[in-house]
Amino acid sequence: MADQLIAALGGYGAVGSTAVRRLAEQGCTHIRVGGRNPARGLALRSEIPNLEVSYVDIDNPVSLKEFCSGADLVLNCAGPSYRILDAVARAASAAGAHYVDVAGDVPARRALGTTTFTDRAAVFSAGLMPGLTGLLPRLVATAGDRVEIHVGGAVRVTPASAADILLANGPDFGESLAAWRGGTVIPRALTPLRRVELPGFPEPVDAMPFLPTESTRLAAELDLAELRFYTVYASEAIPSALAMAWADDPEFQADHVKPLIRAATSDLRGRDPYYSLTAHVLTDTGQPSSVALHTADPYQLSGVVAALTAVAALSGKIRPGVHFADEVLDPRSTADALRHDPLVQALTIHAATGSSADHIAHHEINNGNRCG
Ligand SMILES: NC(=O)c1ccc[n+]([C@@H]2O[C@H](COP(=O)([O-])OP(=O)(O)OC[C@H]3O[C@@H](n4cnc5c(N)ncnc54)[C@H](OP(=O)(O)O)[C@@H]3O)[C@@H](O)[C@H]2O)c1
Known part of the structure; x- marks a missing residue:
């Protein structure tokens, strides 16, 4: 999996740059970042060797097709998401890639429909809100x-x-x-x-x-x-x-x-x-019973969630089809990964003894989410 290509659109933005950093930390060695200002992407290359940086404008279908070409997974962290809708998802589908979108939500999922991604996964709302707001309550x-x-x-x-x-x-x-x-x-x-x-x-x-x-x-x-x-x-x-x-x-x-x-x-x-x-x-x-997550930066933390979702998709942990992140991420392993992330100041779970949340509250779980 380390050799798989991840194409991260908006990969040098507030959300995208964290997603790209976490993917690199998790062993993903082949990452392409893109946007309309590649100089901003080049700044990331000083931190992440081998990072590929490309020009891409979502409004230019030829550049979008080129950006997605050869990718195993397209990660969309560009916005405004409710203007982009399904444009990047469709380009990812045409390239035969999995797709993860930090936002998109109901409008993008509806626009995409159900006829694409029959043998790949597309996951919308892979951020904090929406995303963790639908996932973490499932723990309790x-x-x-x-x-x-x-x-x-x-x-x-x-x-x-x-x-x-x-x-x-x-x-x-x-x-x-x-x-x-x-x-x-x-x-x-x-x-x-x-x-x-x-x-x-x-x-x-x-x-x-x-x-x-x-x-x-x-x-x-x-x-x-x-x-x-x-x-x-x-x-x-x-x-x-x-x-x-x-x-x-x-x-x-x-x-x-x-x-x-x-x-x-x-x-x-x-x-x-x-x-x-x-x-x-x-x-x-x-x-x-309760769950509480604290961070100083929900943008960067959304990038962490997007990276976890991308690794889950590339590892075959997400079935083919179009989903929302909270429907397909595992709440326990996601919470455990977040708990170890420096962007999370605290993640506390209080639950009645014997419940599912009690298990995660008292056990260290290796989520096994790595890109290689
Ligand atoms: N689910 C959540 O909890 C959550 C949390 C935070 C943010 N979000 C969503 O995540 C998205 C990104 O937010 P952000 O805070 O990271 O924004 P940001 O820092 O402004 O970054 C946006 C990125 O998109 C790129 N971009 C914009 N228009 C583009 C175009 N036409 N073609 C190619 N690239 C384009 C920008 O690069 P250039 O301008 O250089 O092209 C930049 O890299 C937004 O849709 C936001 O609503 C979701």
Whole structure:
């Protein structure tokens, strides 16, 4: 497998550069990175010998075809993802490669359909959110449970991510104020929480109810009794910027990229960056089962998840077809790999004795995920 070629589009961006570093660390010796500014890729070559650097523009089908040519796996870390949709996946399919996308999510998967990747794997949403937000709760939640998830903090927002956040408005992405209860999505079930103290967050925060489509799928699959999901903000700056953007004509969304980046930057004044993902199984008695992940950089951590997904696909651990990452990654071995990653400040799992989560909480597991 060490000889297999991984073509990483956007491989020198915030997410992509970490994915490429981790792939190299895991023994992948043949990596091609590309984008419209190869000089940025060349900077990575000082860290990663033998890195191949190419020019590629997703909007230029000839350069995209050339970039994917000969690849065993195409890793897409370029954005904005909701503009790229299935363009890179289709080029990967035509090249006979596996495909991993750090985002894409429902719009890209729907655009791709089911007629491609019949003998290869394509995996969307291989990042933190979505991605780990659908995967880590599986360590502690089982049928009939009531689960509450909190995710967010105070971190930078990159230009590609800002564009995606602004485009992520509508039923493909989720529903504000909704919760999953009794087998269905209940609209307007929850209200925003202002200046609340939440376990795992270092200061009082604002928590906005938003039920992502990923969580609806998770709740249905696990047959949960209830799932509440809150996006967490250090201040009102980002929710206010988003409210302004979404009240505007969709044609002018691009004008709101800079204000959104500025809002995130303002949250970082006087604070160190922090980002947490917590999932609690609610109980009326005793200590609830829970999982909590803490990092200072969700972008880089998304690159770690993308790299783990790529290695799993190349190792034949992901069956052919089109998937979301949380459906096909193994929660235990992924958690164990994350726990050993320096970008994870802490990953704690508390679970009732004898449960699946209790096993990972108390045993060292060798996940065996290597590229060679
Ligand atoms: N699932 C998750 O949790 C998660 C977390 C963070 C980010 N994301 C997603 O990951 C994607 C990347 O985010 P990021 O923060 O890494 O962004 P970034 O730092 O701005 O990097 C974007 C990369 O895409 C490349 N790119 C953009 N347009 C291109 C084009 N037309 N042709 C070729 N390359 C192109 C850029 O290179 P050039 O501009 O030089 O071409 C750059 O390398 C975004 O879609 C974001 O929404 C997902």
